[in-house]
Amino acid sequence: MQRNTCMIAGRSLTLLGVNHKSTPVEIRERMALTAGYEEALCQLKQIAGGLEFYLLSTCNRVELLFASQGEEEIERQMIHFLFGDAINETERLRYSYCYRDGEAVNHLFQVAASLDSLVVGEAQILGQIKEAYRFAAAHRCTGPLLNKLLHKAFSVAKRVRSETGIGSSAVSISSAAVELARKIFGRLDDKKVLLIGAGEMAELAAEHLLGQGIGEVVVANRTLSRAVELARRFRGQACSLEELTMRIEQVDIVISSTGAADLIIRSEDVRPLMRSRRNRPLFFIDIAVPRDLDPALNDIDNVFLYDIDDLSQVVEGNRAEREKEAIKARRLIDEETLKFCRWQAGLAVTPTIAALRRKADDICRRELDRTLPKLQLSEADRQKVEKLAQAISAKMLHDPLLFLKSESCRPGDDTKIDMVRTVFGLQDDNEGTGNSNDGPT
Numbered sequence: 001m002q003r004n005t006c007m008i009a010g011r012s013l014t015l016l017g018v019n020h021k022s023t024p025v026e027i028r029e030r031m032a033l034t035a036g037y038e039e040a041l042c043q044l045k046q047i048a049g050g051l052e053f054y055l056l057s058t059c060n061r062v063e064l065l066f067a068s069q070g071e072e073e074i075e076r077q078m079i080h081f082l083f084g085d086a087i088n089e090t091e092r093l094r095y096s097y098c099y100r101d102g103e104a105v106n107h108l109f110q111v112a113a114s115l116d117s118l119v120v121g122e123a124q125i126l127g128q129i130k131e132a133y134r135f136a137a138a139h140r141c142t143g144p145l146l147n148k149l150l151h152k153a154f155s156v157a158k159r160v161r162s163e164t165g166i167g168s169s170a171v172s173i174s175s176a177a178v179e180l181a182r183k184i185f186g187r188l189d190d191k192k193v194l195l196i197g198a199g200e201m202a203e204l205a206a207e208h209l210l211g212q213g214i215g216e217v218v219v220a221n222r223t224l225s226r227a228v229e230l231a232r233r234f235r236g237q238a239c240s241l242e243e244l245t246m247r248i249e250q251v252d253i254v255i256s257s258t259g260a261a262d263l264i265i266r267s268e269d270v271r272p273l274m275r276s277r278r279n280r281p282l283f284f285i286d287i288a289v290p291r292d293l294d295p296a297l298n299d300i301d302n303v304f305l306y307d308i309d310d311l312s313q314v315v316e317g318n319r320a321e322r323e324k325e326a327i328k329a330r331r332l333i334d335e336e337t338l339k340f341c342r343w344q345a346g347l348a349v350t351p352t353i354a355a356l357r358r359k360a361d362d363i364c365r366r367e368l369d370r371t372l373p374k375l376q377l378s379e380a381d382r383q384k385v386e387k388l389a390q391a392i393s394a395k396m397l398h399d400p401l402l403f404l405k406s407e408s409c410r411p412g413d414d415t416k417i418d419m420v421r422t423v424f425g426l427q428d429d430n431e432g433t434g435n436s437n438d439g440p441t
Contacts, residue, residue, distance in 0.1 A: 013145070014075060015104035016082050016096065017056075017063030020118050023095040030086035033057040037135040045141060047077045052143040054150065056132045058125070060118050061111070065104065067145045105149065106337040112153040113160040114167070115329055121166040121322045126157050149340065156336045163332060166325040174204035176314040177285045177306070178212055181253055184283050184304055189213040192251040195230065196220045196244070196292065197258035205255050205285060206234055218247055222258070248282070249273045255285045256292040267296035274300060287311070349404045352417050355426045356400060360393045400424070 018028055033040050037055060044053050044066075053066035064082045068074045083092050099107045110116045114125050133150045136142045142150070161167055185191055193214055195206050206217060217236030220243065221227035227238035239247055241264070248254060248270065258264060265284075274282070279302045286293040286307040297305040368389055372382060400420060420426075 012069070013065065013067055013101050013104045013149075014078070015063060015065045015099040015107055016079060017061060018096050019061035019063075019116065021116070022097055027087055027091065027095055028060070028062065031057075031062045031083065032059075033062070037132065038139070041136060041139045041141050044081060045139070047074065047081065050074055050078065052146040053078075053141050054133060054136045054146050055141075056111075056129060058128050061116075063111075065108065065146065067143070102337060102341050105340055106333060108149065108153050109156045109333045109336060110330070112157040113329055113333060114157070115160075115326055115333070120319075120326055123161075123167060126154070130154065145344070148343075152336070152340055156333060159336070160329045160332055164325040164328045166322055166329050173287065173308065173311045173315060174208050176311045176318070177205040177255065177287075178208040179318075180285075180304075180306060180311075180314065181209065181283055182212065184281055185252065188215070190215050191253060192216040192218065193253040193255060194218045194220060194244075194247050194251040195234070196241075196254065196256040196264070197222075197260075197288070200257075203230070205287070209253070210234060214253075218251060220244060220247065245269055245273070249276055252281070253283045253285070254293075255287065257287040258292050259288060260292060261290070263294050264292045265297070266294040267300060270297060270303060271300055274302065285311070349417055352421055352426065353401060353404050356397060356404075356420070356424055359424060359426060360397055364389045364393050 018031060020028070033055070037057070040055055041053075044050060044055065044064075051067045051069070053064065056063045056065075062082070064078060066074075066078055079092070083096070087095065107116070112126055112129055114120060114122050117125050129150070133142070137147070181188060181191075188209065191214055193206060193209055193216070195203070195217060197220075210217065217231070217234040218239060219227045219231040219234065219236060220239045220241055221230070222241055224238065224240055227240070231238040244265065248265070254265075256264065270282070281302045281304065284293050284297055284303065284305040286305065289308060291307055293305060293307070295305065295307075297303050368386060372385065375385075377385065404417070404420060
């Protein structure tokens with residue numbers, strides 16, 4: 001997009017930042033707002049000429065979006081604020097990015113829709129943007145332009161979620177395990193899960209299952225105190241490894257991640273249990289390397305075993321599906337970017353349109369006030385004369401207003417707007433911009 005596509009009355013947008021794609025973590029962590037947004041926003045407000053600004057800091061990105069009159073000095077100050085002494089100029093040019101106007105709008109929409117995330121389609125980033133916006137709005141750092149833009153970013157992200165499948169497939173080992181469990185059992189609220197060991201991915205899988213409303217969690221661990229600790233965290237029960245066979249008979253899902261040197265559950269241990277379970281489905285998830293569970297478990301009817309490689313294949317397949325959906329999402333974002341830029345470009349002529357209408361209304365009112373008292377008219381006739389004056393005014397303004405609203409009066413060709421203001425003798429003012437002053441939601 002061209003730089004001037006998204007400017008309004010000389011006000012331009014600039015987005016500066018670093019992210020996981022362009023910048024190593026050792027540089028991002030130097031720039032992270034460890035003290036929170038409040039102090040940083042107060043410092044930004046001291047920069048003269050920065051009309052509006054918004055700041056986002058996450059583990060994967062730090063970005064500053066601001067509106068100004070486009071002065072180079074303001075941009076230099078904003079660059080110094082964002083990067084400071086964290087990185088030198090050479091590193092900044094190498095690792096950071098700068099988007100302006102339409103490109104800044106498009107980038108913000110992509111970030112909000114999680115197309116620029118480490119995991120495409122994850123939902124966390126939108127909440128982080130909303131939180132950052134609340135801070136900026138609460139400190140009166142945003143104004144009509146950024147308020148409108150950020151609210152639009154929220155609606156664009158919602159549209160991407162509803163019109164594409166970008167967030168529908170699991171792209172982590174733990175979420176893939178839960179996705180498979182749902183395919184096997186359907187509803188999970190009446191199911192029980194046995195968590196064996198304290199591996200990080202097994203814990204994450206258990207957390208995902210809890211998020212899906214799993215009925216009960218049982219934790220088994222070599223160290224009973226650790227099992228009790230995890231059981232308390234998952235609002236479940238604890239047991240020792242010696243109780244595994246009895247517990248497997250009672251549960252529906254088993255997630256194992258012990259790091260043991262040998263198998264801890266073998267097919268001969270489980271086969272007799274299926275008779276007492278009346279062949280109710282039993283789902284094993286082996287996230288351990290080396291494996292905890294006997295591969296021969298898959299030979300038992302109604303027993304389903306997935307190891308780390310199986311889950312990885314599911315994840316890779318889902319990532320490919322998300323990339324396909326991302327193509328649709330980017331098309332939607334390009335469309336929404338154009339809409340926003342057209343809206344913003346239209347605002348460039350709004351003050352002139354408002355001033356022209358005010359002048360016509362003022363002339364009509366003055367002439368009516370001067371003429372009507374001299375005429376002996378009934379109230380009905382008086383109203384007819386007023387309507388006649390308004391109709392004449394509207395017809396006289398019709399062509400000038402069409403000219404102002406046409407593509408010929410866009411930013412980059414202000415001489416045509418100046419010509420209309422000169423012809424009609426309009427005073428320079430900034431009233432009637434029609435800007436929305438939306439607050440945070």
